[in-house]
Amino acid sequence: MKDLLLPLPLLVPLMAAAVSLLVPRRVRVQRLLAIIGTLALLGAGAALLIFVASSERIQATQIGAWPAPYGITLVADLFSATMVVVAGLMGLAVAVYSLTDIDPPREAFGYYPLLHILLMGVCGAFLTGDLFNLYVWFEVMLMASFVLLALGGEKAQLRGAIKYVALNLVASAVFLAAVGIVYGVAGTLNMADLADKLRGQSAEAGLVTTLAMLFLIAFGIKAAAFPLFFWLPASYHTPPVAVSAIFAGLLSKVGVYALIRVFTLLFTQETAYTHALILIVAGLTMVTGVLGAAAQHEFRRILSFHIISQIGYMLMGLGLFGLTSDPALKSLALAGSVFYIVHHIVVKTNLFLVSGVAQRLCGSFELARLGGLYSDHRLLAVLFLVPALSLAGMPPLSGFFAKLALVKAGLEMQQYAIVATALVVGLLTLFSMTKIWAEAFWKPLSSGTQATEMQPPQTASARTALLAPIAALALCTVVIGLAAEGVFGLALRAADQLANPETYIRAVLGDPS
């Protein structure tokens, strides 16, 4: 069973991409495949999550039947299975939105196959149990994202793509060098085997901490943590909205996932240094992100800076995890991070999709040129308000419970500085969302707007393709908020697995006997 379910989230998008590439001129078939493929990915992810959750243990499978630690291992714990489900859900929402949003030239040049490859890279990074394999999946994901970002070749896109490509290649080079040194130190790259070996390495603790810093930089660039985030606001507002939305939802979160994975499994030797540093980075990331957003007056740029600010919250849980020895608090802090990531991916993708509809209706992303959306499009206004308030952390939406868990963990550990930062940044987030609300929705549309720039959806089916994913994701936010106890229970169980590397090691290497 597990030998089928673990590779399935990689095989489904690979097949969808391959079949799409076989019919390069049949765009209708590709569109159909985009829906079927992402729906199948969501199904595969859900099956995997149910399997992992019901089996009460971490599942691992050896690709090519080479026994661990020699071959490549796929590992699914609750955290990675949850992430695969969320990735599938975002893939589906964005695929539906793309049906209207992506123009025919971009479709003709392979937009849909690239979307599948991107999802495959993301799921691969979530499921792999091997450090070098993680590098390969990162490259798969990056390569697809490079092309998606530049596809269309508009001036602004190319300007953004240059910065994105250059800085991500630097991150990859740092990652690769770190992997090489890890192999030199421990003689293995299988994460479970590494965790086992690094635990006993008291003689080389300094070297291991240096390696941890290399990984912090490499994944920090990919996660857009302070002070390594500059590529993100320079590029995320340039491609078509569907592309921005999937990037905003998934890409930087893969970096956060990798950080959480290595800093719970591998680098827990000197937590007083490494995790304290992560906590400081988390605080600075929150503050710089939200202040950057306050200075912006373009819909997607505001949202881009808020991604950075929210990355800080996810890292906050990871930092708190390392600064306590109480197992219950460790789990609570990590559960806060896991819950926050799930909440954030849903909400952020949704807000980007809303920005796209606003741009279609008013002809611009500039807040000064937007307006009148509340009086003319009540439904869209409500659909914006739900994720926007959730992002700011209003009860009873998902963002409130995500922040609550982190703040509770911080208070119980008496880390008052980071708790205060988190709460103030939450307030400033509300300010930013209010700014968008006042400018784009309440204010009347300025008379100078030219109707030629507007591209409102012409047919009922086009309108459905734009609004259905937004409504579905808004519903998810509400449901996660109302069913917070169940979702948080899942996050707590995932955090328990993360906080006890022993279960991960035994799942991959087998029981010592």
Added chain:
Amino acid sequence: MTIVLAVTIGCLYAAGTYMMLRRSLFKLILGLVLIAHGANLLIFVAGKPSGAQPPIVAPGASQPPAGFADPLPQALILTAIVISFGVLAFALVLFHRTYQTVGTDDSDDLRVDEV
């Protein structure tokens, strides 16, 4: 041998970093190429090249010769070379296209749309 390679890696990283800090986009690419090579050599050295027997099981034998060399670093480097080749080829095309469309090779001129 190790010390020579270590110095070479250091030089590659230094030259690569210097090139990436230049304003010209072309030099930025060259910097990325040099750093990619540096990282590949770093894996090679970190894998402790021993110059021992290749890890090949002779016909009739049941295991490779004693003290055989570790083949994994080479496999990693080969993968990394292929990936960096593909990625850098794409980057080169992207940078050339940007040069044609935006009409500049100066990274400072790419900042127009930023605050």
